[in-house]
Amino acid sequence: MLLLKIFRESFRFAAQALIGNRLRTFLSLLGVTIGIFAIVSVFAVVDSLERNIRDSVESLGDNVVFVNKWPWAMSGEYPWWKYYQRPVPSLQELSTLEQRIEMAEAVSFVAGAKGKTVKFESNDVEGVEVGAVSHGYQDVYGFELSFGRYFSPLESASGKPVAIIGSNISEELFQGVDPLGKEIKFMGKRAKVIGVFEKVGESIIGDSDDDKIIVPVKFAHNFMRLNRESTSPMFLVKAKLGVSISQLKDDLTRVMRSVRKLSPKAEDNFALNEVSLLSKGIDSIFSVIDLAGIIIGGFSLLVGGFGIANIMFVSVKERTNIIGIQKAIGSKNYFILLQFLFEAILLCLIGGILGLLFVYLGTIWVTNFIDFNVTLSINNIITGLCASVVIGVVSGILPALSASRLDPVEAIRSGQ
DSSP states (O other), X not given: OXXXXXXXXXHHHHHHHHHHTHHHHHHHHHHHHHHHHHHHHHHHHHHXXXXXXXXXXXXXXXXXXXXXXXXXXXOTTSOHHHHHTSOOOOHHHHHHHHHHOSSEEEEEEEEEEEEEEEEETTEEEEEEEEEEEOTTHHHHHOOOEEEEOOOXXXXXXXXXXXXXXXXXXHHHHHTTSOOTTXXXXXXXXXXXXXXXXXXXXXXXXXXXXXXXXXXXXXXHTTTSOTTSGXXXXXXXXXXXXXXXXHHHHHHHHXXXXXXXXXXXXXXXXXXXXXXXHHHHHHHHHHHHHHHHHHHHHHHHHHHHHHHHHHHHHHHHHHTHHHHHHHHHTTOOHHHHHHHHHHHHHHHHHHHHHHHHHHHHHHHHHHHHHSOOOOOOOHXXXXXXXXXXXXXXXXXXXXXXXXXXXXXXXXXXXXXX
């Protein structure tokens, strides 16, 4: 109870001092508010950016292996020209791969061309990605359609001119008209719309289905060079339930070497990529960004802390006479110390709360006007408040110690 009473009295003295010097309090708050705003806003943006990137990467599938010509993470020991000499995955290899693979639930061949224009009557949409996919594509990704259906086995096998389009393309081309059964034109060919992807929103890595068209690979073979690196051909291989990525990669290595008739001593001429490779790259990038954020915010808080310390020394100087009277009537050193320390902490906490409020208002503005989802997480709030308390303790401890060590007689005499 005694400790609680001391804290309550110290807090009351601190509040009275802050209220009694409003202008000085306001000026002191600015430094801490700006510092907390800087460090928390950096963390909020970085955390949101990292979360959006990770969500986009994870949407690729954490149980899917991508068979490419180039690896996503290159080794410095392997010459780049050997990567260049590798063949790209081909449509001719697909059937053999599907027959021989044992650990896979689904296999799909995918290639694509970006920056194309799609037309319907007098309307057109530019910058569209046209993807050529084999029938197993839906089994690999399991995407949802808002309208229509996926390709039938017959349509995929015979190369029927049918297409599934993204929601943005549907909205811009058809403008409220039912797109199913309508013919669209792209890359010099016509195709009937049989489905529309469910809207998924903007992807930070640019792989959103909203601005994409997919067609059967046998149909795309008529107007797209599927065996060229320019169309980025690859195999997508999804692991069976209970099969790990490492087991699937071992099985894929065996089958791909067999498909390409590589001798036991020959090096692999294909790359097996997985989402974890991107995740590791993300970890290393954001560790550097987090460090930069700490340094930037740290300097801002340092400036604010010096301002608080300076104000507290001035406050001690102004209240020297009061400190002497308090000591003369029996106040202990720790009570004087807590009184000034609480004042510094309270000042920093108010500044921190204001800084967090400005960050929150900023996240609302960014989310609504820039179409980038930024959120102020609980961790960001706790970080801001803890930083405020630490700055309050660090900047207030020396002024508080100097106040607590004053001689009561000298203090009263200096105030006269």
